[in-house]
Amino acid sequence: MSLGTVAVVGGGVIGQSVAWRAATAGHRVSLVDPAPGSGASRVAGGMLAPLSEAWPGEEDLLDLGRAALAHWPRFAARLTAATGGDPGLRTEGTVLVGLDSADRAELDRLAEHLAGLGHAPEKLTGRQVRALEPGIGPEVRSGLLLAEDLSVDNRAVLAELAEAGRRAGVEAVAGRAVAVRGNRIRLADGSTVDADVVVLACGAWSAGLHPSLHAVRPVKGEVLRLRARPSALPPPQRTVRALVQGRPSYLVPRAGGGLVLGATQYEAGHDTEVTVAGVRDLLRDAERVLPGIAEYALVECAAGLRPGTPDNLPLIGWLEPGLVVATGHHRNGFLLAPITAEAVLALLDDRPPPAPVLAADPHRLALTREPLSGVSR
Amino acid sequence: MSLGTVAVVGGGVIGQSVAWRAATAGHRVSLVDPAPGSGASRVAGGMLAPLSEAWPGEEDLLDLGRAALAHWPRFAARLTAATGGDPGLRTEGTVLVGLDSADRAELDRLAEHLAGLGHAPEKLTGRQVRALEPGIGPEVRSGLLLAEDLSVDNRAVLAELAEAGRRAGVEAVAGRAVAVRGNRIRLADGSTVDADVVVLACGAWSAGLHPSLHAVRPVKGEVLRLRARPSALPPPQRTVRALVQGRPSYLVPRAGGGLVLGATQYEAGHDTEVTVAGVRDLLRDAERVLPGIAEYALVECAAGLRPGTPDNLPLIGWLEPGLVVATGHHRNGFLLAPITAEAVLALLDDRPPPAPVLAADPHRLALTREPLSGVSR
Numbered sequence: 001m002s003l004g005t006v007a008v009v010g011g012g013v014i015g016q017s018v019a020w021r022a023a024t025a026g027h028r029v030s031l032v033d034p035a036p037g038s039g040a041s042r043v044a045g046g047m048l049a050p051l052s053e054a055w056p057g058e059e060d061l062l063d064l065g066r067a068a069l070a071h072w073p074r075f076a077a078r079l080t081a082a083t084g085g086d087p088g089l090r091t092e093g094t095v096l097v098g099l100d101s102a103d104r105a106e107l108d109r110l111a112e113h114l115a116g117l118g119h120a121p122e123k124l125t126g127r128q129v130r131a132l133e134p135g136i137g138p139e140v141r142s143g144l145l146l147a148e149d150l151s152v153d154n155r156a157v158l159a160e161l162a163e164a165g166r167r168a169g170v171e172a173v174a175g176r177a178v179a180v181r182g183n184r185i186r187l188a189d190g191s192t193v194d195a196d197v198v199v200l201a202c203g204a205w206s207a208g209l210h211p212s213l214h215a216v217r218p219v220k221g222e223v224l225r226l227r228a229r230p231s232a233l234p235p236p237q238r239t240v241r242a243l244v245q246g247r248p249s250y251l252v253p254r255a256g257g258g259l260v261l262g263a264t265q266y267e268a269g270h271d272t273e274v275t276v277a278g279v280r281d282l283l284r285d286a287e288r289v290l291p292g293i294a295e296y297a298l299v300e301c302a303a304g305l306r307p308g309t310p311d312n313l314p315l316i317g318w319l320e321p322g323l324v325v326a327t328g329h330h331r332n333g334f335l336l337a338p339i340t341a342e343a344v345l346a347l348l349d350d351r352p353p354p355a356p357v358l359a360a361d362p363h364r365l366a367l368t369r370e371p372l373s374g375v376s377r
Numbered sequence: 378m379s380l381g382t383v384a385v386v387g388g389g390v391i392g393q394s395v396a397w398r399a400a401t402a403g404h405r406v407s408l409v410d411p412a413p414g415s416g417a418s419r420v421a422g423g424m425l426a427p428l429s430e431a432w433p434g435e436e437d438l439l440d441l442g443r444a445a446l447a448h449w450p451r452f453a454a455r456l457t458a459a460t461g462g463d464p465g466l467r468t469e470g471t472v473l474v475g476l477d478s479a480d481r482a483e484l485d486r487l488a489e490h491l492a493g494l495g496h497a498p499e500k501l502t503g504r505q506v507r508a509l510e511p512g513i514g515p516e517v518r519s520g521l522l523l524a525e526d527l528s529v530d531n532r533a534v535l536a537e538l539a540e541a542g543r544r545a546g547v548e549a550v551a552g553r554a555v556a557v558r559g560n561r562i563r564l565a566d567g568s569t570v571d572a573d574v575v576v577l578a579c580g581a582w583s584a585g586l587h588p589s590l591h592a593v594r595p596v597k598g599e600v601l602r603l604r605a606r607p608s609a610l611p612p613p614q615r616t617v618r619a620l621v622q623g624r625p626s627y628l629v630p631r632a633g634g635g636l637v638l639g640a641t642q643y644e645a646g647h648d649t650e651v652t653v654a655g656v657r658d659l660l661r662d663a664e665r666v667l668p669g670i671a672e673y674a675l676v677e678c679a680a681g682l683r684p685g686t687p688d689n690l691p692l693i694g695w696l697e698p699g700l701v702v703a704t705g706h707h708r709n710g711f712l713l714a715p716i717t718a719e720a721v722l723a724l725l726d727d728r729p730p731p732a733p734v735l736a737a738d739p740h741r742l743a744l745t746r747e748p749l750s751g752v753s754r
Contacts, residue, residue, distance in 0.1 A: 273606065275606070275671070276660055276664070276671050276674075278675075283653055283657045293653050294653050294654040294657070295652060296652065297650040298652060298653050
């Protein structure tokens with residue numbers, strides 16, 4: 001079966017997931033990116049954590065995230081079947097912890113919110129937290145166990161997606177897109193790429209490519225990569241998300257003693273430099289949660305630009321004839337990649353996407369329906 | 378004029394300086410190193426600071442260091458003449474600063490010691506320190522101005538030395554030495570390199586190459602490289618060396634807004650991993666000295682292994698027939714490279730080396746004269 005041609009712009013986890021799935025469904029797919037897998041997806045922590053990030057008023061996002069999480073086991077199995085590799089899906093769950101009483105109150109609010117939605121998490125004392133994860137330090141006084149929230153190894157997923165895409169016949173186009181209109185992509189060298197359908201998946205760079213996407217803004221996140229040295233305590237089994245006197249922090253374990261550490265977010269434009277203050281704060285807060293990391297090797301400091309939207313929901317759907325968008329996934333690119341790929345496949349086939357994706361209709365934002373004239377970008 | 382053949386083992390700043398100078402003097406020189414310029418010399422801060430590190434009982438080292446510093450301007454000019462490049466010699470001097478009263482007492486002891494040797498430094502109040510270097514923070518209460526202590530850009534020096542060596546005809550041998558006996562080098566692949574004279578300049582790896590060098594031990598130093606962002610205060614003009622409640626810290630400016638930050642030392646074997654605790658401590662202490670670095674980019678974290686000796690003096694001289702050693706330079710590799718190269722040139726020509734180098738005679742250590750039997754390496 002040969003269907004139409006699809007050109008995906010952007011080789012992050014969203015673009016690569018869409019390209020691979022579309023190619024296996026019979027489309028002729030090209031992927032336009034000068035350096036696939038080198039942007040925010042490479043820096044990401046890889047948390048699949050819809051419950052941990054649930055927030056009153058964002059029920060649509062929670063529904064989308066939970067539906068997305070349910071897609072992951074099959075997506076991971078398909079990847080492994082396609083490549084023989086392992087995307088590093090960890091099923092040990094997530095423990096949220098807090099230090100002071102205000103942190104505990106914040107965890108209690110989250111627990112109450114989730115209980116109202118039918119997902120009551122287990123509340124833990126500091127002692128119970130340490131019984132689960134012995135490396136957690138004495139300053140931690142409270143916790144919640146969220147067995148549903150998982151993680152993947154973001155770099156393993158990117159490597160598997162690249163390999164799976166190659167095997168499925170995805171054609172790599174190493175150009176940098178500078179504009180997308182309908183089903184035509186203009187590249188920096190002045191050439192164009194045309195396809196039956198273009199899928200725009202450029203994350204934090206989307207606003208510069210199409211005027212209706214100007215509400216997508218870059219949100220900088222600094223992430224450190226550590227590795228347990230032979231003399232140090234091993235990393236936790238679960239993802240540990242902490243409130244350290246109000247400041248969020250996360251520590252995501254990897255196979256082989258790796259630990260990914262993040263939290264800082266800045267609205268700072270297209271700036272991917274890591275700052276002294278960012279690293280200092282990340283290390284300080286993380287050491288209060290897991291004191292043993294003092295003896296870990298600091299392997300890498302990096303920053304990525306997540307694509308934020310005004311309501312924190314992504315933009316997934318037809319933007320105009322010939323153009324599907326799949327962007328604005330903010331901190332949830334890995335979580336949402338499988339369901340986004342399924343949704344885009346459905347749109348390409350004139351089928352309805354999974355119901356929770358409807359809330360991500362790109363036309364929901366008034367500004368994208370009627371772009372302000374003269375908006376500067 | 379064609380003199381004999383010289384094989385230099387080790388492509389750090391010492392080995393490359395020796396190789397270049399020997400080649401320009403007419404020797405046929407080969408430089409044996411699988412990756413020249415990639416070890417401790419690449420990580421170094423590049424301070425040329427004999428006075429700042431003066432210590433009672435180490436007058437020989439101070440004499441050697443001051444003589445070495447006097448060689449630098451001509452060495453730098455020769456390098457520039459050879460390559461057209463710039464090794465980044467900065468002549469703005471060094472300011473030592475202290476925070477608490479114990480730090481001030483330590484600075485006073487150094488000032489008194491130097492005064493007794495005829496180099497009385499200028500004592501400064503915190504206010505005077507900030508008048509010299511406005512970026513220095515309010516916690517700094519005292520200081521010393523050491524106009525004689527300078528710095529070079531270590532990576533620029535390595536690049537210029539590599540280029541100058543190529544132009545002078547130094548032959549690169551990309552093998553890894555595993556043993557040196559007399560004028561024969563054995564490589565990891567089982568082959569040997571012979572020369573009229575071998576110069577062993579393997580820094581922290583020296584002990585493994587010759588049994589008489591077993592007292593040379595690796596001393597780990599962690600070094601961060603920062604860069605001022607456009608919005609941040611510029612780096613200081615001078616090298617800033619600080620005592621932060623007893624902990625030493627140094628901040629060495631580079632052209633273009635760079636700042637090299639170091640201090641930590643560990644006796645940790647051949648371990649070049651950077652640890653969370655090391656980075657945390659470096660940043661914490663440095664921010665107390667120069668608060669504006671919080672907004673600097675953190676560009677690189679690395680660790681190098683300096684070659685320590687029991688008396689902190691290097692080993693420069695004939696070890697046995699056919700074998701000159703030039704190692705054990707500890708924290709002073711860049712400072713001592715020009716005078717070490719001159720000393721080795723003199724030895725190759727049967728001339729006496731510069732007088733202050735005599736204290737670095739490798740036979741001064743009893744253990745190198747009579748190696749203990751059964752010492753394990």
